[in-house]
Amino acid sequence: MAFTPRTPRVVAARRLQRRRDRDATGRFLAEGPQAVREALARPGVVTELFGTPTALDRHPELAAAAAHADVPVSEVTDDGLAALAETVAPQGLVAVCRHLDVSLEQALSGAPRLVAVLAEIRDPGNAGTVLRTADAAGAGAVIFAGDAVDPYNGKCVRASAGSLFHVDVVRAPDPVTVVDALRAAGLSIFATTGYGDSDLDDMTDYGRLVGPTAWLFGSEAHGLPEELTAAADARVRVPLYGRAESLNLAAAAAVCLYASARAQR
Amino acid sequence: MAFTPRTPRVVAARRLQRRRDRDATGRFLAEGPQAVREALARPGVVTELFGTPTALDRHPELAAAAAHADVPVSEVTDDGLAALAETVAPQGLVAVCRHLDVSLEQALSGAPRLVAVLAEIRDPGNAGTVLRTADAAGAGAVIFAGDAVDPYNGKCVRASAGSLFHVDVVRAPDPVTVVDALRAAGLSIFATTGYGDSDLDDMTDYGRLVGPTAWLFGSEAHGLPEELTAAADARVRVPLYGRAESLNLAAAAAVCLYASARAQR
Known part of the structure; x- marks a missing residue:
């Protein structure tokens, strides 16, 4: 029955x-x-x-x-x-x-060349979408850092469209520890911010996206915590060619992650 | 009072x-x-x-x-x-x-080098987000074609984050007429589809994104109408480097529009 x-x-x-x-x-x-x-x-x-x-x-x-x-x-x-x-x-x-998240050490033991860090991102739809985009761009790990949304939130699972089951998902309460561990593993750390002093196109032209890279993404409302932008190797802005003041998180993450994927081909 | x-x-x-x-x-x-x-x-x-x-x-x-x-x-x-x-x-x-939409002729008279066509996209949040991303990438016009959402829908206006007021917005009931007019105005027409035979990275490498370009985007649920993919100059897929089956609309549009913006610098 x-x-x-x-x-x-x-x-x-x-x-x-x-x-x-x-x-x-x-x-x-x-x-x-x-x-x-x-x-x-x-x-x-x-x-x-x-x-x-x-x-x-x-x-x-x-x-x-x-x-x-x-x-x-x-x-x-x-x-x-x-x-x-x-x-x-x-x-x-x-x-x-x-639950299928792995430890940070375990994720880094696979020597991922592309990593997305969702720092304090509370919106489950945004987090799941970036997880999906990171998977599409070939990221080996996606790290939910700090007070981020639960990756197993139903809306996040659905927005990930299966990618939650494809990449190494990590939950790490302290984002600064994450940055230290990523750097120790040989990745460059790039913080995305509308106020960054490095332009994504310039980073591409100068070959800075060719090596293993971790991208830090913050929430749409609050951006990245100051301590994280300070801890990164570069603060990168996506160029705005038109009159929009900014991109939304999903679009900015797609542009950055695909710039890396293309540079790393 | x-x-x-x-x-x-x-x-x-x-x-x-x-x-x-x-x-x-x-x-x-x-x-x-x-x-x-x-x-x-x-x-x-x-x-x-x-x-x-x-x-x-x-x-x-x-x-x-x-x-x-x-x-x-x-x-x-x-x-x-x-x-x-x-x-x-x-x-x-x-x-x-x-209402501030202009006719297709008026939008084309400005000789835009980058145009986004939202074909039959019904979801107002998606449409507004792509409008915002198109503005950020420097598009001169965004065309709501066929049975697309009303650009003045409140959710679309909010998702556009002001970009509705920045670019030429066009409403055109017949998408095929739009493609003809865009081609007559000298733009290359690229249809985005997960099943496209042209890879976006190859298009970039071969210099096909350098000239004036119109991108056709369809709904997440149904994709582009067959007649539109057939009418385009190329059917382009965003490469999937990982195991995700697809990107969502906002992410795919961001990657395509920014590939054009970078190629056209």
Whole structure:
């Protein structure tokens, strides 16, 4: 019989919509077939899969992959699914996943040539979008530093469009320690700020983007903390060719990360 | 005496939150000091300014600019302002503005070297963000083509962060006519699509971004209409260096527009 919103396992999983319960259990929710597929591709991440009968019929390969990995698959009613999902059209599938962030040391042991640091970024949609863009640009690690949003926030997971499962995600409470560790690992540290004294085009022309690089991004509202812009090797502004006063975070991050990706080809 | 939500002029202005009334009157609302400042910088655009006494005190230069332009300035109560504003924290100012889009011919008469075409993009936040990014990259015109969002939608105006008042905005119902006109004006037409056969880095390396260029962007959900990708001079994909399946619209547009801006320096 299909689980309902009152079935204890559904009630327990639903609690993972709250950060407190994610932190306490080390679990989070990923919804929709794309996210579930990416999560199942990482061994040991998915601990339970909920799906409506219709969705499980439509995606037999996902149900099979779950079964093959000894992940329990539970049918839920439409109401049960709606209770687990945060979006209006979740396409019938929600997976309970283990947190998969790694330590900073572990991420750096892979010698990533491109790293994005989200410093004190609170908006989950912005954070997830930059995570997705960093993955697209070939970044090996994305670091949620300081008082940043929980990477397992549902909106962040959805905005990442699967990239949460592709790159090494790190959570580091102290951003300055992060900068020290990145520098010790041989990366150049570039802080993005509208008031930077280095122009991104000049940095490209002078070959400064060719080596391993970590980009520091701050929140749209507050920018980067002063101590971080001071600690960086350069303070970089994206050139404004027109009359806009600034770019939004997602656009600025895309331009910087792709400038690095192109320079590192 | 300050206007309230029931004052007829406030009631009339509030109706501009609806597209039907914007279309019928040729007016729209811009809220917050930044947008009001940019709107006032364009002669003849603002027809009325509403502000709380606190906000008008805080921005005496805006009240003075309005008075200097013979724009009526009306004090509103906090409730009156809340009725006019669509955001929770509108910072006390809302301007009624005249539509300012120009014809395609007029926009092309300025011989823009960079143009962004938003084809059938329905999401106002995405459209406004691309408008802002296009302005930052130095685009001379942004064309809302086909069944695209109303550029005067409040969310689009806010996401544009003032750029709606900086560049030539065009509304054109038929995207194919737009492509023909752009080509006749000497611009290369590049359609962005994840399935494009031309790589953006190759286009850059081969010098194809140096001349006047129009970029066609489609919606995240549906991409570009087939007839538009077929009509373009090249179908361009942003390279994916990592494992992400795609970029979101704002990020892809930023990478393409800035590749052009850099090539055209």
